[in-house]
Amino acid sequence: MNVTFFIQVLINGIAIGSVYALMAVGYSLVYSIMSFSNFAHGGVIMLGAYIGYYSGALFGLPIWAAILAAMLGCGLIAITIERAAYNPLRKRNAPPLYYIISAMGTSILLENLIVATIGPNFKTYPPLFTERSIEIGKIAIGKLDLLMLVISAVSLFLLVFLIDKTKIGMAIRATAYNLRASSLMGVNPDTVIFIVFGLGGAMAGVAGVLFGMRYVVYPQIGIITNKAFVGAVFGGLGSLPGAIIGSVLLGIIEVMASAYWSSNLQNLIAFVLLIFVLIVRPSGIMGVSTEDKA
Amino acid sequence: MSQLELKNVTKKFGGLTAVGNVDLSVRKGSIHGLIGPNGAGKTTIFNLITHIYEPTEGEIFFEGKPIHQLPTHLISRAGITRTFQNIRLFKDLTTYENILTACHFNAQYNYLDAIARTKRYRVGEEVLRNNCELLIDILKLNDQRDILAKNLPYGYQRRLEIARAVALLPKMLLLDEPAAGMNPDETIQLLEIIKQIQNQFDLTVLIIEHHMDLIMNLCDRIMVLNFGRVLAEGTPQEIQNHPHVVEAYLGEGGH
Amino acid sequence: MNLSWYYISGILIFAGINLMAVQGLSLLTGFTGLFSFGHAGFMSIGAYTAAIVTSWLGAPFYVSLLSAGLFAGLISLIIGRLTLKLKGDYFVIATLGFGESVRLLFAFLESIGGARGFTIATSAHHTSLFDVVLVNAIGLIVMVNLIHSKHGRNLKAIREEELASRVIGIDVFKYKMSSFFISAFYAGVAGGLFAHYLLFIQPAMFQLIKSTELTIMVIFGGLGSITGSVIGAILLTALPEMLRFLNVWRFVIYGILVILIMILRPKGLMGGQELRLISWTRRLISKRKGGQA
Numbered sequence: 055m056n057v058t059f060f061i062q063v064l065i066n067g068i069a070i071g072s073v074y075a076l077m078a079v080g081y082s083l084v085y086s087i088m089s090f091s092n093f094a095h096g097g098v099i100m101l102g103a104y105i106g107y108y109s110g111a112l113f114g115l116p117i118w119a120a121i122l123a124a125m126l127g128c129g130l131i132a133i134t135i136e137r138a139a140y141n142p143l144r145k146r147n148a149p150p151l152y153y154i155i156s157a158m159g160t161s162i163l164l165e166n167l168i169v170a171t172i173g174p175n176f177k178t179y180p181p182l183f184t185e186r187s188i189e190i191g192k193i194a195i196g197k198l199d200l201l202m203l204v205i206s207a208v209s210l211f212l213l214v215f216l217i218d219k220t221k222i223g224m225a226i227r228a229t230a231y232n233l234r235a236s237s238l239m240g241v242n243p244d245t246v247i248f249i250v251f252g253l254g255g256a257m258a259g260v261a262g263v264l265f266g267m268r269y270v271v272y273p274q275i276g277i278i279t280n281k282a283f284v285g286a287v288f289g290g291l292g293s294l295p296g297a298i299i300g301s302v303l304l305g306i307i308e309v310m311a312s313a314y315w316s317s318n319l320q321n322l323i324a325f326v327l328l329i330f331v332l333i334v335r336p337s338g339i340m341g342v343s344t345e346d347k348a
Numbered sequence: 349m350s351q352l353e354l355k356n357v358t359k360k361f362g363g364l365t366a367v368g369n370v371d372l373s374v375r376k377g378s379i380h381g382l383i384g385p386n387g388a389g390k391t392t393i394f395n396l397i398t399h400i401y402e403p404t405e406g407e408i409f410f411e412g413k414p415i416h417q418l419p420t421h422l423i424s425r426a427g428i429t430r431t432f433q434n435i436r437l438f439k440d441l442t443t444y445e446n447i448l449t450a451c452h453f454n455a456q457y458n459y460l461d462a463i464a465r466t467k468r469y470r471v472g473e474e475v476l477r478n479n480c481e482l483l484i485d486i487l488k489l490n491d492q493r494d495i496l497a498k499n500l501p502y503g504y505q506r507r508l509e510i511a512r513a514v515a516l517l518p519k520m521l522l523l524d525e526p527a528a529g530m531n532p533d534e535t536i537q538l539l540e541i542i543k544q545i546q547n548q549f550d551l552t553v554l555i556i557e558h559h560m561d562l563i564m565n566l567c568d569r570i571m572v573l574n575f576g577r578v579l580a581e582g583t584p585q586e587i588q589n590h591p592h593v594v595e596a597y598l599g600e601g602g603h
Numbered sequence: 604m605n606l607s608w609y610y611i612s613g614i615l616i617f618a619g620i621n622l623m624a625v626q627g628l629s630l631l632t633g634f635t636g637l638f639s640f641g642h643a644g645f646m647s648i649g650a651y652t653a654a655i656v657t658s659w660l661g662a663p664f665y666v667s668l669l670s671a672g673l674f675a676g677l678i679s680l681i682i683g684r685l686t687l688k689l690k691g692d693y694f695v696i697a698t699l700g701f702g703e704s705v706r707l708l709f710a711f712l713e714s715i716g717g718a719r720g721f722t723i724a725t726s727a728h729h730t731s732l733f734d735v736v737l738v739n740a741i742g743l744i745v746m747v748n749l750i751h752s753k754h755g756r757n758l759k760a761i762r763e764e765e766l767a768s769r770v771i772g773i774d775v776f777k778y779k780m781s782s783f784f785i786s787a788f789y790a791g792v793a794g795g796l797f798a799h800y801l802l803f804i805q806p807a808m809f810q811l812i813k814s815t816e817l818t819i820m821v822i823f824g825g826l827g828s829i830t831g832s833v834i835g836a837i838l839l840t841a842l843p844e845m846l847r848f849l850n851v852w853r854f855v856i857y858g859i860l861v862i863l864i865m866i867l868r869p870k871g872l873m874g875g876q877e878l879r880l881i882s883w884t885r886r887l888i889s890k891r892k893g894g895q896a
Binding site for chain 1: 858
Binding site: 398419420421422424425429430432436437438439440441445448449450451452455457459461462463464465469472473476512513515516 | 752
């Protein structure tokens, strides 16, 4: 086996996995507070990719500004979605599956809104910097891969820091532990949900720009982001470190399978893995299982 | 002879012992009380008997056969069923439908019979409907028959849970705080109903209850639990005079 | 005239195909309380089975439909065995994973056309409106009879209260398996009808969105009501057609409609709202109650 090739593939996998992680944390944060899978998240990521595209192509913003714009835009969009599509359900204690359908409706809405306004065509990011590879010894690493890796790592680090070390983070964790009890303790669940959607949206914005830079932008990107959801399940739905580890693992497995086996398998593997994980350990790598109470 | 036998049954949740080394023997045809403060492990014992929880240790026998490894639905098939402390009715079904559903044991027809509306289906449904009518009469639920379970007054919800359990024609009925939330009138009515069905259906009853009047009136034998362990066991007389019980339970919160 | 009838019958055939799948899903979701985002997977299994049985083995139309249902059912037994014990959301997620896996697997299998799709010989039977009506009529009779039996009642009990169902002696797992099997069978037959209507199928026709659409039809019609499902399937198939003048905007409206249904659908909704849409939905719900009595 060619070691250099292996390492290149591995780094490539980690880079893609880290972008999945940026997406997956959004699923996990929402799940930890509201116990449902927010399938509108893919739509938010897609919008992030478009915001990044227009920031670069139309306004000629540098990459960091494009990312910031996408973070801000997606944060606001995610919060708006929560207000419009989930908040009314929360008011009447609807079961989680109503949230899921509402989320899917939102994702249909977002996707087709883009088709109707911008159009169904592919858009390619303008070259935001010269795409070359950096060579370390014999190993050539794509600059884009490196950039994805660094930006994802920094964003995720900031997120984890925020959740683990700040007062807001503590409120979020308390709410994740028990929505009702936390409101008794003086934490306002509305505020927490607001923040969680904002944070998830911001991460989705970063992910959208990185994703759009690496591939192309089109209205159905959201479907691909379902794989980030697989990453979140893989790590244990609702667990932040789980989502990150699960996504990175998924990225590596995918890229390995496509490099050493067949590139057609790349997508299939994610979903087969999903079913496998659910059967063997539904609570994922970091999740906790609970016993029924009578 | 004893119909239900718990031998050295223990249930641990993590490091916490909810029920520890409990031996219990319930005689056929008797009414057996289970009392103790909140968190003493009473409901856990019901959950162990009906295999909603798996015992950590110990064995449970029903009519001489081990049942602690049977899944819940086969335990009810063997003849044990129960009600729940926090009522678990089929909320969006009517009183009638709740009972009719529970009667399902009493007719044997398969999917094909149902699809083709065979004679077996028609006869079976007839039997089920008759059973259901009978139970509605006995439990005096006639005026409530077409009301959705979730819209019934609390007392009737508890009564419906008993009706639904009796619909299985069980040999043993486990009642988990059937009088909880009832006023004195309703409690007296309930007492009569329990006695009546016990007689009519030849039932053994195991009952958890906090109303001491009801327990002392109804039970042949009583077991007292505290912190998951057996504190005392005996006739209502013996229990009332048992020094440990008076100290741990009746002394401070008895009704 | 001729053209417009052709157009209308086309819509009706599509409505009937959806209805067949929705009938099954209604049993699973409306009566058993299990949600699935993988029924497009069962439809695609049925579609490919019917296409292959017809093209390679020369089986007659109705035999191909039956094998489509049976094969989809068989797969459902395997998937159900593995995933029906999962709690809450995890079963739904597993069905989603299943649906996507099946689609990607068909795209991967070059021997049946891969992502490009599979063409059935044009000499094969072409699904007619009559076929669709007949199959749905049989499906409905079977479904209604099943629901009005102790087996149907046991399914409803599971939907209402799983633990209490076990305590009254219902083998919850077995009943969930049956419900899953029957729903997959119906979806498989629907897939067979679909394959024979277009005479061309490809994996991209069975995306997650298709599964979602079927579930939305069930919910739109009202959970626990077969008449509701019939109305839901027909209306929601026809709706995008009726909105055709809006072009792509019709899917935007569809999305908004889905959210509105989720928000406004509950039975507890009382007074205050004047949107025509709401009274319309509400009338549907009351119709559903009437149909059930």
